[in-house]
Amino acid sequence: MQDQLRITTLHLFPVLDKLLIELLKSLTEDEWNAQTVARLWKVKDVASHLLDGNLRGLSMSRDGYFGEKASPVNSFQELVAFLNKLNLSWTNATKRLSPQVLIELLETTGEQYSAHLQTLNPDENALFSVAWAGQEISPNWFHIAREYTEKFLHQQQIRDAVNKSGIMTRELFYPFIDIMMYAFPHTFKDTVLDEGTIISIIVSTAIGGQWNIVRTKTGWKLNKDNIQTSDARIMIDPDMAWKLFSKSWTPQMVSSKVEITGNRELGEQALRLVAVMA
Incomplete structure (x- = not known):
């Protein structure tokens, strides 16, 4: 990992979360059901996936709780298939949650997850590597940067679906695309x-x-x-x-x-x- 290319993102998590909550509170019923570029997901599904990211991050990284024991994963494609299955089971289950409940949970867990990420030593090994960059071991700062891309990407998918601008700015987009270039x-x-x-x-x-x-x-x-x-x-x-x-x-x-x-x-x-x- 090249130190000179290190990307700092922790200070942007509260900014993204605040804009997300404002966005979701502004949506109409039709907008909650709008199709996104993520072909299997409507806007509400994407919001649910963002909540899943906060909850799983807190459970595993902060609390050391991993839930059911997963079958061994022996390749990148097996890992992708496993994650897709997890994501689908979650979005299906949260269809019973109202938009208001999703917003409230996103607001509280977003703050908690950002606070937890602040406690991680950026140079220590992360719990999970950034596999799409070809890494078997990643430092925490890169894991955090990867989490930033998730939060940016899924919020932008929602904004794109409902035609609402807000985060395609130098402050927020440049770190996102900079991280992706790894x-x-x-x-x-x-x-x-x-x-x-x-x-x-x-x-x-x-x-x-x-x-x-x-x-x-x-x-x-x-x-x-x-x-x-x-x-x-x-x-x-x-x-x-x-x-x-x-x-x-x-x-x-x-x-x-x-x-x-x-x-x-x-x-x-x-x-x-x-x-x-x-």
């Missing part, structure tokens, strides 16, 4: 190219930025340098980026809408970056 080197883990090969992703507008991976003797290294000459260079807008890299949209849906210069094959491979467990 999946960039892992996307090319099996791709061996000449040393010095550079692939760049540029997320446009003032809320975006530039991220590069450079091939070295030991593998692909991530940096945020302003590199002008890359072997492959992808320009993508922020709205498209969060949907693509969360697997809400597929590379095929955006390949004709993004700008790829240089090696087209490498550029299209970069579009397969996924920074969620999916």
